[in-house]
Amino acid sequence: MEKSIINKNIIIKGIGGFYYVKTADGIFETKPKGIFRNINIKPLAGDFVEIEEVNGDYVITEIHKRKNSFLRPPIANVDKVFIVISTVEPPPNYTVIDKMTAICIKKGIVPDIIITKTDLLKDDGVFGIYEKSGFSVTDINGENAYKEIIAMMKGGLSVFAGNTGVGKSTVLNRLFSHLNLETAKISRKLGRGRHTTRAVEIYDFEGGSVADTPGFSYIDTEREQPLYDDEIEHLFPEISPHIGKCRFNDCSHTSEIGCAVIEKVKSKEISESRYKSYCDIRKEAEGISRWEQND
Numbered sequence: 001m002e003k004s005i006i007n008k009n010i011i012i013k014g015i016g017g018f019y020y021v022k023t024a025d026g027i028f029e030t031k032p033k034g035i036f037r038n039i040n041i042k043p044l045a046g047d048f049v050e051i052e053e054v055n056g057d058y059v060i061t062e063i064h065k066r067k068n069s070f071l072r073p074p075i076a077n078v079d080k081v082f083i084v085i086s087t088v089e090p091p092p093n094y095t096v097i098d099k100m101t102a103i104c105i106k107k108g109i110v111p112d113i114i115i116t117k118t119d120l121l122k123d124d125g126v127f128g129i130y131e132k133s134g135f136s137v138t139d140i141n142g143e144n145a146y147k148e149i150i151a152m153m154k155g156g157l158s159v160f161a162g163n164t165g166v167g168k169s170t171v172l173n174r175l176f177s178h179l180n181l182e183t184a185k186i187s188r189k190l191g192r193g194r195h196t197t198r199a200v201e202i203y204d205f206e207g208g209s210v211a212d213t214p215g216f217s218y219i220d221t222e223r224e225q226p227l228y229d230d231e232i233e234h235l236f237p238e239i240s241p242h243i244g245k246c247r248f249n250d251c252s253h254t255s256e257i258g259c260a261v262i263e264k265v266k267s268k269e270i271s272e273s274r275y276k277s278y279c280d281i282r283k284e285a286e287g288i289s290r291w292e293q294n295d
């Protein structure tokens with residue numbers, strides 16, 4: 001992380017219309033200036049901002065240009081993403097996970113995978129799918145897992161993302177015991193009909209910062225975070241090396257004869273589950289055109 005950034009004011013949490021801004025003089029509760037609402041810009045955790053005092057209240061007057069930003073989870077200026085997947089309670093939702101990996105790669109971040117609850121169910125399938133696809137995968141119950149994760153987190157803002165109940169806050173509590181984040185059994189969560197972690201919050205540690213985020217079980221790649229049909233092949237690290245090797249130049253890798261990608265799926269070099277996600281995302285993308293979006 002560049003030194004200049006450490007001294008900037010940063011939004012560490014936004015909840016109920018208030019934004020908590022960490023500055024050299026402490027943390028301030030702020031509201032955004034009305035202008036941001038008019039131009040449809042919502043401050044995000046991770047935003048570097050300018051604040052001013054107006055009649056005893058603090059307002060955000062400027063949001064600095066973002067390096068990147070995410071809608072799910074809502075956060076800006078991210079350096080690293082950990083996608084947390086549990087083997088059970090809840091079982092992996094491959095469509096959502098693979099949309100998330102694609103969105104991260106589109107934004108220039110290859111996410112790392114953390115697998116939890118392997119003590120409840122040791123599912124080598126999940127591990128194999130992501131390792132084979134070119135991601136770094138850590139089993140949280142493996143030897144040295146926490147040490148390895150800490151080493152990966154150094155030097156920037158890391159984000160823990162994933163479905164509700166997978167154990168994001170639990171892993172962070174194990175890494176940094178002073179955080180004391182709220183965690184809850186999934187049965188309780190379902191009963192209450194909401195997630196345990198209710199807002200993105202950024203915490204500093206020696207050598208970096210980390211965001212705990214509320215879980216999500218759905219990503220809309222059609223409207224909210226569009227992925228266009230001609231870019232999806234580039235967002236799957238196991239598919240992109242085969243681009244240009246198919247019989248047809250404009251091969252969509254979904255049904256064509258002589259498709260190099262389909263060959264690799266048949267020979268099991270590309271995971272069937274990832275390929276299914278590729279086809280599903282591609283199908284969703286058929287409904288959108290770049291003209292409709294200003295992404």
Ligand SMILES: Nc1nc2c(ncn2[C@@H]2O[C@H](COP(=O)(O)OP(=O)(O)OP(=O)(O)O)[C@@H](O)[C@H]2O)c(=O)[nH]1
Nearest residue numbers: 117165166167168169170183184185195196197215
């Ligand atoms: N057995 C087992 N339980 C785990 C593991 N990781 C998390 N849990 C449990 O799973 C439940 C959910 O964990 P949380 O940390 O609250 O999950 P979360 O991802 O932060 O959920 P949200 O905040 O709702 O998004 C808790 O009861 C944890 O104790 C694990 O590796 N093994």
Ligand SMILES: [Mg+2]
Nearest residue numbers: 168169196197
């Ligand atoms: Mg949580």
Ligand SMILES: [Zn+2]
Nearest residue numbers: 246251253259
């Ligand atoms: Zn093809």
